[in-house]
Structures are given as structure tokens and as C-alpha cells.
Amino acid sequence: MDIRPILFTLRKHKLTCCLLVLQIAFTCAIVCNTIFLIGQRLDRIHIPSGIAERELVYVELSNIGGRTDGMARAAQDMAALRQIPGVTVVTLPNEMPFDNGSNNMDVRTDPNQRVATLDATQYFGENLVKTFGVQLVEGRDLLPEEYVDLTDVFTMLANKQYDKLPHSTLITRDMAERLWPGQDPLGKQFYVGPGMPFTVVGVMANLIRPGRDRMSNGAGYSSVWPVRLTLEQGDGYILRCAPEDRDRVLKAALEKLRANDPNRIVTAKGTMEEHRHEFFQNDRAMAGILVGVCIALLVVTALGIVGLASFWVAQRNRSIGVRRALGATRGNILRYFQTENFLLTSMGIGLGMVLAYGINLFLIVHYELPRMPALYFPVGALILWTIGQVAVLGPALRAAAVPPVVATRSV
Amino acid sequence: MFGYYLDLAVRSLRRSKVLTALMVLAVALGIGACMTTLTVLHVLSGDPLPGRSGSLYFPQLDPRDTVGYVPGIEPPEQLTWIDGMNLLRAKRATHQALMTGGMVPLQPAQTNLDPFHANGRYTTADFFPMFGVPFHYGSGWSSAEDDSKARVVVISTALNDKLFGGQNSVGKTLRLQEADFRVIGVLGDWRPDPHFYDLNMGAYADYEEVYLPLSTSRDLHMEHDGSVDCWGDGGGEQAKLEQSTCTWMQFWVQLDTPASVADYRSFLQHYAEDQHASGRFARPPTMRLRNVPQWLEYKQVVPSDTRLQAWLAMGFLLVCLINTVGLMLAKFMRRAGELGVRRALGASRRALFGQLLLESGVVGFVGGVLGLLLALLGLWLVRQQPSDYAKLAHMDSAMLLTTFAIAVLATMLAGLLPAWRACHIAPALQLKA
Numbered sequence: 112m113d114i115r116p117i118l119f120t121l122r123k124h125k126l127t128c129c130l131l132v133l134q135i136a137f138t139c140a141i142v143c144n145t146i147f148l149i150g151q152r153l154d155r156i157h158i159p160s161g162i163a164e165r166e167l168v169y170v171e172l173s174n175i176g177g178r179t180d181g182m183a184r185a186a187q188d189m190a191a192l193r194q195i196p197g198v199t200v201v202t203l204p205n206e207m208p209f210d211n212g213s214n215n216m217d218v219r220t221d222p223n224q225r226v227a228t229l230d231a232t233q234y235f236g237e238n239l240v241k242t243f244g245v246q247l248v249e250g251r252d253l254l255p256e257e258y259v260d261l262t263d264v265f266t267m268l269a270n271k272q273y274d275k276l277p278h279s280t281l282i283t284r285d286m287a288e289r290l291w292p293g294q295d296p297l298g299k300q301f302y303v304g305p306g307m308p309f310t311v312v313g314v315m316a317n318l319i320r321p322g323r324d325r326m327s328n329g330a331g332y333s334s335v336w337p338v339r340l341t342l343e344q345g346d347g348y349i350l351r352c353a354p355e356d357r358d359r360v361l362k363a364a365l366e367k368l369r370a371n372d373p374n375r376i377v378t379a380k381g382t383m384e385e386h387r388h389e390f391f392q393n394d395r396a397m398a399g400i401l402v403g404v405c406i407a408l409l410v411v412t413a414l415g416i417v418g419l420a421s422f423w424v425a426q427r428n429r430s431i432g433v434r435r436a437l438g439a440t441r442g443n444i445l446r447y448f449q450t451e452n453f454l455l456t457s458m459g460i461g462l463g464m465v466l467a468y469g470i471n472l473f474l475i476v477h478y479e480l481p482r483m484p485a486l487y488f489p490v491g492a493l494i495l496w497t498i499g500q501v502a503v504l505g506p507a508l509r510a511a512a513v514p515p516v517v518a519t520r521s522v
Numbered sequence: 523m524f525g526y527y528l529d530l531a532v533r534s535l536r537r538s539k540v541l542t543a544l545m546v547l548a549v550a551l552g553i554g555a556c557m558t559t560l561t562v563l564h565v566l567s568g569d570p571l572p573g574r575s576g577s578l579y580f581p582q583l584d585p586r587d588t589v590g591y592v593p594g595i596e597p598p599e600q601l602t603w604i605d606g607m608n609l610l611r612a613k614r615a616t617h618q619a620l621m622t623g624g625m626v627p628l629q630p631a632q633t634n635l636d637p638f639h640a641n642g643r644y645t646t647a648d649f650f651p652m653f654g655v656p657f658h659y660g661s662g663w664s665s666a667e668d669d670s671k672a673r674v675v676v677i678s679t680a681l682n683d684k685l686f687g688g689q690n691s692v693g694k695t696l697r698l699q700e701a702d703f704r705v706i707g708v709l710g711d712w713r714p715d716p717h718f719y720d721l722n723m724g725a726y727a728d729y730e731e732v733y734l735p736l737s738t739s740r741d742l743h744m745e746h747d748g749s750v751d752c753w754g755d756g757g758g759e760q761a762k763l764e765q766s767t768c769t770w771m772q773f774w775v776q777l778d779t780p781a782s783v784a785d786y787r788s789f790l791q792h793y794a795e796d797q798h799a800s801g802r803f804a805r806p807p808t809m810r811l812r813n814v815p816q817w818l819e820y821k822q823v824v825p826s827d828t829r830l831q832a833w834l835a836m837g838f839l840l841v842c843l844i845n846t847v848g849l850m851l852a853k854f855m856r857r858a859g860e861l862g863v864r865r866a867l868g869a870s871r872r873a874l875f876g877q878l879l880l881e882s883g884v885v886g887f888v889g890g891v892l893g894l895l896l897a898l899l900g901l902w903l904v905r906q907q908p909s910d911y912a913k914l915a916h917m918d919s920a921m922l923l924t925t926f927a928i929a930v931l932a933t934m935l936a937g938l939l940p941a942w943r944a945c946h947i948a949p950a951l952q953l954k955a
Contacts, residue, residue, distance in 0.1 A: 126943060127855075130848035137841045145834070173745070175627040175637055175700060217590065226590060265759040304589075304754065343745075343760070376627060376637050392908040397827050404555070404834055408841055411548050415845040418544045422852040478826055 117451050124423075128455060131419060135459025135495060138412040140466035143491035144474065145405045147483045152398040156391045158330055160208050161283070161317030163244025165354045167383035168361045169207065170368060171347030172375045181341025182260055184372070189237075191367045192348055197356040198364075202243075203345040204236035205261075205338075206321050208383070209390035210346065213322030216334075220290055222306035229289055231282070231332035232320035235261065237339055240281065242351045243318065245335075250297050250313030253279060257337040261344050277337045279312040285331030287314055323390075327479070347379065357382050409494070413502040420448065420506035431510055432517030441511040448507035449500060456499035460492045467491060524880075531881035534857070541853055542885065545846050549889025549933055552842030554896025557917075557925040559828070559835040561897065562904055564921055565914050566726070566824045570714030574654055575814035579775050579783070581609060581790050582810040585767070585803050586753045597810055598751055599821075600722075600769040605797075610646060614789050615775035615782070617652035621645035622771050623720055624739065624747045626732055629697040630685055640681065640698070643720075643730040644739035644746075650676070652776045653719070656710035658682070660692035663706060663735060671741045676707040676733040696732075701742055703734065715914060716823045718814050720772050722748040725823040726911035746770065787811050825911070839932070847936045850882055854944035865949035874945040882937020883930060890929025897925060 121128050185203055192201045206214055217227035240252050259277050267275045287296035300308045318333040352360045431444055471483040535542040569575050583605050584597035606620040626642040650662030663674050675696055682691055696703045716725035752768040777783045794807035904915040
């Protein structure tokens with residue numbers, strides 16, 4: 112089809128065409144970036160945690176009065192919890208995945224290094240690897256005889272008895288790869304605080320770190336330490352059981368804990384799945400808003416195209432009639448309007464790509480977002496072309512239905 | 523004349539109902555989205571203590587060791603116990619208060635209420651006069667109570683309603699962490715947003731229910747919550763936070779005049795130099811002194827998602843307006859014939875221009891009203907969101923007026939170009955056809 116007559120007609124409506132092209136360009140640019148943002152949120156929401164999420168329940172409690180025999184009481188609680196039918200293993204960690212707060216350390220591969228290589232979270236707690244269901248890919252789990260009470264760790268630190276501190280630790284594959292790229296991390300040492308060396312005895316496939324603000328530093332930078340806690344020092348009890356037993360186990364756990372000491376307040380409880388769901392609820396809400404904006408933008412632009420196209424069809428009613436009388440088929444008329452829309456949309460998309468790139472640069476500077484992959488540009492273009500064609504179809508069909516006899520009527 | 527033009531505008535808009543509806547809808551959607559996000563932004567970036575926030579300052583020092591030091595690095599965002607106490611005792615400001623927060627186990631005397639955790643603030647006496655905290659009953663405590671580690675407590679209105687049915691509870695006993703406290707004050711309506719004096723607890727989170735002397739909280743080993751940042755051998759052990767190399771305290775001072783601010787600044791600098799000379803501060807002496815607005819700006823309390831949403835909504839409004847300009851242009855040009863006749867009959871360009879502009883103003887007005895309704899709906903949707911600031915999203919009169927002004931102004935602006943084009947049509951050309 113010859114596009115010259117179309118271009119000639121468009122030149123007579125320069126201003127209107129420019130506005131439509133501008134609108135399509137902005138829509139295209141915003142939609143490209145919004146889809147990219149939605150993708151980022153979805154990636155975050157679906158981040159793998161490395162733990163057996165569907166098999167965990169937790170109970171967080173706190174004492175009403177001060178207690179002195181914390182270790183014995185924690186051991187008693189855990190023994191009682193282990194007796195619940197269906198519970199395979201129990202832990203009392205200092206933090207758990209999808210908490211908002213986190214316990215972190217700076218890690219150096221050389222004691223004299225000025226700026227740390229990375230910061231990683233520190234998980235404490237007996238049987239933590241087994242309870243979380245973290246997969247060990249190399250080395251071994253921490254041994255019972257390696258465990259030290261956190262209270263003793265504080266005493267050792269205060270007395271500068273660094274040699275007495277536990278020296279073995281587990282790290283994730285992500286963290287190992289960042290510390291010693293391409294090397295076997297087993298037996299390697301890293302340094303924390305004032306030059307204290309620790310040895311890697313095992314490597315975990317993955318274990319997500321808690322703390323929203325820390326995740327961007329490397330969501331998989333986690334370490335596990337042979338440190339035992341009291342309930343006051345810990346985050347709460349975590350129990351592992353079959354997914355279908357979770358409700359029953361949680362109820363039984365609350366009863367057992369109340370029986371052990373009624374003078375405590377349950378501050379939080381639930382399944383790990385719920386905990387995860389709650390952690391990402393802001394991201395989910397934001398993704399929803401972004402989808403809403405995207406749809407609203409496309410609808411407004413589509414309606415704009417419908418409005419303008421209908422208007423043009425009405426305006427050219429007579430010339431369409433003349434063309435039909437001179438032998439143009441309905442298909443010719445239909446394709447004329449479709450091609451016209453395609454040309455305008457393409458111009459808009461061309462300008463939109465440049466704008467999209469600009470908006471992405473703005474987001475990189477102000478919101479620390481990564482560069483948008485090139486894939487998003489054709490996606491945006493495709494959406495706009497489709498929207499344009501769908502929107503113009505109605506008015507174009509109406510134009511095609513104009514009978515040739517219109518040409519013979521005077522207005 | 524205005525009435526006549528209005529009548530003409532309404533007639534013309536009625537003639538092409540679909541086109542008018544499209545324009546109104548586009549304006550309403552754009553305005554609705556824009557005002558929803560701007561209102562949230564406006565609420566979140568509000569002044570927590572109007573009239574006071576400019577003279578409240580947050581001193582920062584850098585007591586950390588040299589590990590990780592780079593020149594120009596910002597000092598920690600809290601103070602150590604030692605520095606906090608030194609600055610408190612120096613009494614160099616009109617008011618000064620050292621504070622931190624924690625959850626306090628509360629055992630109600632009523633048997634029908636289970637023990638629960640109350641959100642607590644452990645502070646020194648000046649907290650109440652410095653922040654201008656209103657009291658419903660009673661009052662705060664004095665430095666004598668701070669010194670004697672007195673078991674006194676000030677409670678919030680909400681807690682007073684819950685435990686004492688809203689009556690004057692001054693003198694009554696409250697059991698906190700298995701110790702008896704005497705209620706000495708009940709707060710009035712007090713909720714500065716954001717929670718500027720301790721942002722670690724969430725900038726728009728729930729407010730404290732119990733306020734008690736810092737010395738008492740340490741005496742009773744009450745749990746500390748919030749951020750603890752340690753270096754060197756600092757382990758962050760709860761019971762030994764006073765001696766540890768950790769920052770965990772917030773310290774605020776009131777400085778009323780520029781001269782007193784300058785004095786305090788030099789005092790802080792000297793303090794940092796002294797501590798460096800004595801070997802306690804390993805890094806080159808540095809300090810910061812920010813007032814509330816500067817502090818909130820530095821901490822970027824307004825969530826970045828909210829700012830992003832505002833940008834997005836403005837982009838959306840822009841597209842909607844371009845859409846309206848396009849449709850308006852098409853509509854005006856369609857009436858070229860009619861406008862040509864009116865020009866030929868003696869109507870001036872100005873008269874036509876005014877009339878067309880009024881027509882777009884009507885679209886803006888209707889779009890604005892509809893947009894306002896959409897914004898109210900949008901804010902309701904925001905309040906259903908899980909974030910802790912969600913419940914604050916309400917429209918105030920200032921935003922209401924802004925919404926309206928923006929809607930009408932934006933559409934008038936959008937009408938400007940089409941109206942100008944339309945009234946520059948040569949009448950002769952139109953009459954010929």
C-alpha cells in the first residue's frame with residue numbers, strides 16, 4: 112500500500128498528529144519502565160530462600176520478669192516442643208528469614224584490609240541448619256561440641272579471650288563465591304571485627320538473610336555460627352513438621368510453652384509462609400499499583416485514539432464516499448485507517464524509546480535501580496502497536512461502512 | 523457575558539457527548555491519581571512539631587574505631603551511653619533529653635486483661651517540656667526522679683482509656699516488668715508524624731504507651747529495642763550496653779537562637795576534640811548538628827516508593843492532559859465553520875478565545891470534581907494498604923483546594939493551544955466551503 116497519500120493527509124493535521132504521537136510516546140516510555148519496575152518487584156517477591164518454608168512454624172515469646180536461668184529454661188522448652196507428635200526438629204535462632212531487623216557483620220579476607228569485602232548476616236542457634244532445611248553442598252554441619260553460649264561469647268569478647276571463641280562457621284555459596292571467586296572455600300579463613308579469624312567448615316546451597324535494607328547488599332550473604340541462646344537473646348522457637356501438621360503443631364506448641372511457664376507473653380506466632388507473605392506485602396501492593404497505572408495509561412491512550420480516529424472518520428466522510436465511488440473497496444478504506452494509525456504509533460514508539468531510556472536513567476540515579484534490559488523496549492512497542500490497532504479498528508470499520516452514495520450528497 | 527458563554531459551552535459539550543465524556547474522564551483519572559499520591563506525599567513529609575521543629579537539634583558524634591574509616595564519612599545516627607550522659611550533664615542547651623525505647627511487659631490489675639507488651643520510651647525529664655507534650659492529667663517528672671531512679675510512669679491517652687476507662691489515673695499503680703510504678707501523668711492528644719525522635723521504631727509506627735525515666739529502665743534491666751550498632755569488642759549485650767562500644771541512644775537538644783546553635787556547635791566540636799585527645803575517639807574529631815527538618819531530610823523518611831508513585835502519577839496526568847489537548851483541538855477545529863461565521867459577523871478573536879477557553883474550563887471543573895472523588899477513593903484504597911503510614915492518608919483542606927486549582931488550571935492550560943488555533947481560522951476560507 113502506498114503510504115504517500117496518508118502522509119499527505121496527516122500533514123494537514125500537523126498539530127493533532129503531533130499531540131497523538133507525543134501521547135503515544137509518553138505512554139510507551141512510562142509503560143516500558145513500569146513493566147520493568149513490576150518485574151523487579153516480582154523478582155523480589157519470588158526470591159528463593161533456601162529454607163523449607165512450607166514446613167516451619169514459629170512462636171515468639173517474651174518474659175514478664177527478669178530470669179537468670181535462661182539456658183536451662185530454653186533447653187526445657189525445646190525438649191518439650193520436640194515431644195509434640197510430628198515435630199522433627201526445633202531451634203531457637205537469633206533471627207529468622209523475612210524478619211525486618213537483622214544481625215550483621217563486616218567480613219574481610221585479609222585482617223589488614225581497610226574496607227570490608229562484604230557484609231553478611233549472622234545466624235545463631237542449635238540445630239538451625241536442620242530445622243531450616245538448608246542444604247549443605249560441601250563440608251559438614253556444626254558439631255554439638257563446637258557450640259558456646261552467647262553469654263559466654265560476650266564474656267570472652269570483654270576479656271579479649273579471642274582464642275576461646277568458636278572458630279568454625281558455615282557460609283552460603285553466594286558468599287563464598289564473592290569472598291574467594293572460583294576457589295574451594297572449605298578450610299578458608301575470613302576475618303570479623305578486630306582481626307578475629309574464622310574457618311569455613313561447610314558451604315550451604317542458599318540461605319536468605321533477613322532485613323529489608325540489607326537485602327540489596329546481597330540477599331544470599333548469610334553465615335551460621337555455633338552459638339546457643341536464651342529465649343531473651345533469641346527471636347523465638349522455630350519448629351519443623353510436615354506441611355499438613357502445621358496448624359496442629361502450632362497449637363500444641365503454644366500449650367506446651369504456656370504449661371512450662373505461664374508468665375510469658377506470646378508476641379508473634381504463625382507459619383513461615385505467612386511470615387514471608389507479610390514481609391513482601393508492601394512489594395505486592397506496589398506491584399498492584401504499578402499494574403493499575405499501566406492499564407489506566409493504556410486505556411486512556413486507547414480512548415484517545417478512538418476519539419481522534421472517530422473524529423477524523425466523521426470529518427472525512429465525504430472524501431471516503433468519493434473514494435468508494437471511484438472504486439476503492441471496503442478493505443482499502445479499512446487498511447487506510449489502519450496504516451495511518453500504524454504510522455502514527457510507530458512515530459510515537461520511536462520517540463517513546465528515547466524517553467523510556469531517559470526515564471530509566473532518572474530511576475537509576477534517584478532510586479538505585481539497575482539498567483533496564485533491552486528486552487523491555489520491544490515489549491513496550493508491541494503493546495502500543497496492538498493497543499493502537501485495536502483502538503482504531505472500530506472507527507476504521509465505521510469508515511469502511513460509508514456507502515459510495517455519500518459522495519453525491521451535498522453535506 | 524459569562525453566563526452566555528457558559529450556556530454556549532455547555533451546549534457545545536452536550537453536542538458531542540462521547541468526546542466530552544472522554545475528555546472529562548481523562549482529566550478526572552489524571553487528577554485523581556495525581557492528587558492521591560501528592561496527598562500521601564504531603565502527609566508523610568509534614569512537619570512533626572510545627573513551630574518547634576526548627577529549634578530542636580540532634581547532635582551526632584563519631585566514637586568508632588578506625589576500621590572502615592574513610593574521610594568525610596557520616597557519624598553514627600545514635601550516641602553511646604557515655605557520650606549521651608556527658609552531653610546531658612553538660613546542660614549546654616535550653617532543654618536536653620537522652621532517650622531510647624523498648625517493649626515493656628505490662629500486667630494489668632484487671633483479671634480480664636492478659637499481660638501484654640506496652641511500647642515504651644525511656645527518657646530523661648526534659649522530653650516533655652522540650653517537645654511541648656500536652657498533658658490531660660498530671661505532668662511529667664523532674665530531674666530529681668531521674669536521679670533517684672523513681673518508679674514513676676506517664677501513660678498515653680489510649681492506654682489510660684484501656685486500663686482506667688479514661689478517668690484521671692494519676693496516683694494509681696501500674697505493674698511493669700514485675701515492679702510497681704506510680705502513674706504521674708496522662709498525655710493529651712499527641713502524635714507527631716513522622717516519629718522523628720527515634721526513627722528506628724518505624725517513621726510512622728504506633729506511638730509509645732508508657733514513658734518512664736531512663737535511669738529506672740536501666741535499673742530494672744528493661745529490654746531495649748531499636749538499632750544497636752557496635753564496633754571493636756562491643757557485643758551489644760543488653761545488660762552491659764552502658765559500658766559497650768555501641769551506639770543506641772537518641773539525644774535531642776533545644777537551641778532557640780542562632781547564637782546558641784553556633785555555641786553548641788563549637789561545644790560539640792571541642793568535646794569531640796577532647797575525646798580524640800584522650801584517646802577515646804580513634805577517628806579524627808567530627809560532629810553534626812541537624813535540626814528536625816534537616817534530620818528528616820538526611821534520613822529520607824518519606825518512603826522512596828511513595829515518591830516513585832508521585833512521579834508515576836504526574837507522568838500519568840501529563841499523558842491524560844496531552845490526550846485532552848488532542849481531543850479538544852479536534853473538537854474546536856470541527857467547529858471551524860461556525861467560528862468562521864461568528865468572526866464574519868463581527869465577533870472579535872478575543873471573544874472567541876475567551877469563549878473556547880471557558881469551554882475547556884468547564885471540562886476542567888467537571889473533571890476536577892470527578893477527580894476529587896477519585897482521589898478520595900484512591901486515598902481509601904491507600905488506607906487499605908499494609909504499610910504503617912497507610913492510616914495517615916487523609917485529605918486536608920489545603921490539598922482539597924490544591925486539587926481543584928490544579929484540575930481547572932491544567933485543563934485551561936490544555937485548552938489554551940486548541941482555542942488559540944481555532945480563533946486564528948481565517949473566516950473567509952470557512953465561509954467559502
